[in-house]
Amino acid sequence: MKKIIAIALLFITFFYPMNNVLAEDNIESESEKKVVYLTFDDGPSKNTPAVLEVLKKHNIKATFFVVGEQFQYFQNELKELLESGNPVHIHCYRHSNWIYGSQDNYRSDYEKCKETLKSYGWQETKFVRFPGGSSNKYRKTAAFRDIRQYIVGHGLYYVDWNVSAEDAIHSMLSPNEILCNVKKYNKDSNTAVVLMHDGGMNKTAAAGLEKVIEYFKSEGYEFKCMDDDISEEEIKLLMGKSVVNKFNKEKTTANDLP
Numbered sequence: 001m002k003k004i005i006a007i008a009l010l011f012i013t014f015f016y017p018m019n020n021v022l023a024e025d026n027i028e029s030e031s032e033k034k035v036v037y038l039t040f041d042d043g044p045s046k047n048t049p050a051v052l053e054v055l056k057k058h059n060i061k062a063t064f065f066v067v068g069e070q071f072q073y074f075q076n077e078l079k080e081l082l083e084s085g086n087p088v089h090i091h092c093y094r095h096s097n098w099i100y101g102s103q104d105n106y107r108s109d110y111e112k113c114k115e116t117l118k119s120y121g122w123q124e125t126k127f128v129r130f131p132g133g134s135s136n137k138y139r140k141t142a143a144f145r146d147i148r149q150y151i152v153g154h155g156l157y158y159v160d161w162n163v164s165a166e167d168a169i170h171s172m173l174s175p176n177e178i179l180c181n182v183k184k185y186n187k188d189s190n191t192a193v194v195l196m197h198d199g200g201m202n203k204t205a206a207a208g209l210e211k212v213i214e215y216f217k218s219e220g221y222e223f224k225c226m227d228d229d230i231s232e233e234e235i236k237l238l239m240g241k242s243v244v245n246k247f248n249k250e251k252t253t254a255n256d257l258p
Helices: 002-031 048-058 075-083 103-118 142-153 175-185 205-218 232-240
Strands: 035-043 063-067 088-092 191-197 222-224
Touching (some): 048 075, 048 205, 063 075, 088 103, 191 205
Parallel strands (some): 063 088
């Protein structure tokens, strides 16, 4: 009997830790996967359909953050975007620093954009992007702190980026310049959230996107988008990379709102 117990203990000693090591290796390999999220701000515009065409050609989905005051001028482009299957989220109604004056200002702008989008058949989502990102020049103000709390307190996530095409700073960049900027910022990153623009001035957006897609394909990245099917694990990873809820890692509830 003692011999049987000794053999059993020996088996556990050798094989149980090995299984744990294999499990840890598997978790590590999962975390090392190369993933890229292509995101576009400031549409819809006359340049949006060409961007959608490139995405369709490559069977890739991107994430769009739209500006409400554009809808009345580009209704067909907005409808095409909403019907494309690419996730569409709120950027703002007015692309103005006025929204950062107070939580009430931001809430008013956000709700106006939300209701206007709904009139086109859009359904609410859980992602939003601040104009200028969450690290903009207002980030340390009490008003912006309250705005961030308003977002997370309503179960939403604000999205930033860690790779920029810099096509908002210089809207007439050539496709090669867009690619060079993306490469410049995408250093040693297995999780890339790329900021691009499909606004009215971004005439080279589609051509630049073509090169950006080819680059990430050649580097072995998997393309993902931020839609309501995204897993909690993915969101936690993005939070760890400080591209989601950068200043609000702890969960905020509606009771915490000012």
